[in-house]
Amino acid sequence: MRSYRALVNSLLLTLLAGLSACGGGGGGGSDGGSVSRPVTDSSPSPNPPATHPPPAGQDGPAADPGGTPGKDTPPDQTGGDKPDNEPVPEDDPPPPPPIESICATTIDRCLDLNAASLTRYLGGKRSAASYTFDDGYASSTTIAEIFEQSGWRATFYIVPGTVETLTGWDYWRAIAARGHEIGNHSMTHSIELNDPTLSEQTLMTEIVGAQQLIEQRLGMRPRTIAFPWHMYSARALEIAEKSHLSVRKLAIGESNYEFAFFDLAHDTTPEQALARANAQLTRVVDTDGWLVAGGHGVDGDGWSPVSSQFLRDHLAHAARFSSRLWVDTYEKVARYRACRPLFTPSVFTSAPGKAVVTLTGQHDPRLCTDPLTVAIPVKATLQSGFKASSRSGAAVDAVVVGERLLVSLRPGDEITVEVAPTLARPDTRYR
Structure with a gap:
């Protein structure tokens, strides 16, 4: 009987030891199999079971001193599953719309409409040059052709009392039709108009009478006058300024204005005359000024004439400054200078993506008849550029020069003004 009880007690002790080991949180066995965990009651036990370390040599997860095993541990670095909260990569964001499309609906994103201004000279040029030729000699046709070859026009001051003898009126009508200016050089070119004893009738005939005769013969009223020998009295100047837009002078009180003599009477050699004229033009361009040249005929015709080659060489020098120099008739430059201070450009949006440009100011409509150039600062560079149209819908030049949009x-x-349309390139991609 004693031996039977001893055997039973031994079996019970062995069984309890095994159960105690399983309840202590032992992991998978040595063969890697899973072990079922007992479901425990959530109520506290008055006699909690004792825990025992796993037997020596038995594999099992080490206790996590910082929390529940497997809950807060980092993901397996050897290729295990990633945590569920890792962000999923998204598609690339769509590219921003091109600036053209933005400006097509909001043009002030590309143009500073509040900073528009009138440029110093037409086309945004900073300096100007006008070439005048006196007396109306027959070689004026050659002079006109030389200027036309450069795309420019000259001014011819004629003496209506001598036209029939020198050229005839059809001659000047044809030159005027080609865009050159025909100006007033007094009726006879035989009276020194600086003489203070001249009668009012003489002054009116030489100045106003000559202007009226040219208008009758050519159908156009001369707007500028050049006095013979650059001589005039105070009264003669008063009459001329009242009846004309401008009087050609040797000086106008501006330091960057220069008068260049296109003759051989002021220099020893033709080479010196050309070098002087070229140097004067260079100074005018460098100082944003106005050069006015005065000559007569060419190639032996007229008083102290220069050669045709003289003109070609000088105009080639002028062409070097084409980006900064405006070459035009005396009247057109004088008109721009007179009208520019009278106006202020006004720019406002009239519809989505469109801006309207106007000029505001008090002026004589008979005086200010030529275009003025408005410059609008550009805030964004566009590959397509801008386009402009008149009130009737006709296309108008709109050119970006540097960081300014120029319209005249x-x-x-x-x-x-609006953004010019663009054609899609073959490599354009749309998302």
Whole structure:
């Protein structure tokens, strides 16, 4: 009987030891199999079971001193599953819309509409040059052709009392039709108009009478006058300025204005005359000024004439400054200078993506008839550029030079500016 009880007690002790080891949180066995965990009651036990370390040599997870095993541990670095909260990569964001499309609906994103200004000279040029030729000699046709070859026009001051003898009126009508200016050089070119004893009738005939005769013969009223020998009295100047837009002078009180003599009477050699004229033009361009040249005929015709080659060489020198120099008739430059201070450009949006340009100011409509150039600062570079149209819908030049959009318009005109349309390139991608 004693031996039977001893055997039973031994079996019970062995069984309890095994159960105690399983309840202590032992992991998978040595063969890697899973072990079922007992479901325990959540109520506290008055006699909690004792825990025992796993038997020596038995594999099992080490206790996590910082929390529940497997809950807060980092993901397996050897290729295990990643945590569920890792962000999923998204598609690349769509590219921003091109600036052209933005400006097509909000044009002030590309143009500073509040900073528009009138440029110093037409086309945004900083300096100007006008070439005048006196007396109306027959070689004026050659002079006109030389200027036309450069794309420019000259001014011819004629003496109406001698036209029939020298050229005839059809001659000047044809030159005027080619865009050159025909100006007033007094009726006879035989009276020194600086003589203070001249009668009012003589002054009126030489100045106003000559202007009226040219208008009758050519159908156009001369707007500028050049006095013979650059001589005039105070009264003669008063009459001329009242009846004309401008009087050609040797000096106008501006340091960057220069008068260049295109003759051989002021220099020893033709080479010196050309070098002097070229140097004067260079100074004018460098100082944003106005050069006015005065000559007569060419190639032996007229008083102290220069050669045709003289003109070609000088105009080639002028062409070097084409980006900064405006070459035009005396009247056109004088008109721009007179009208520019009278106006202020006004730019406002009229519709989505469109801006309207106008000129505001008090002026004589008979005086300010030529275009003035408005410059609008550009805030963004566009591959397509801009386009402009008049009130009637006709296309108008709109050119970006540097960081400014340039448009030219006459007082009373209205120009609409918008982004020019672009064609999609073959490599353009749309998302």
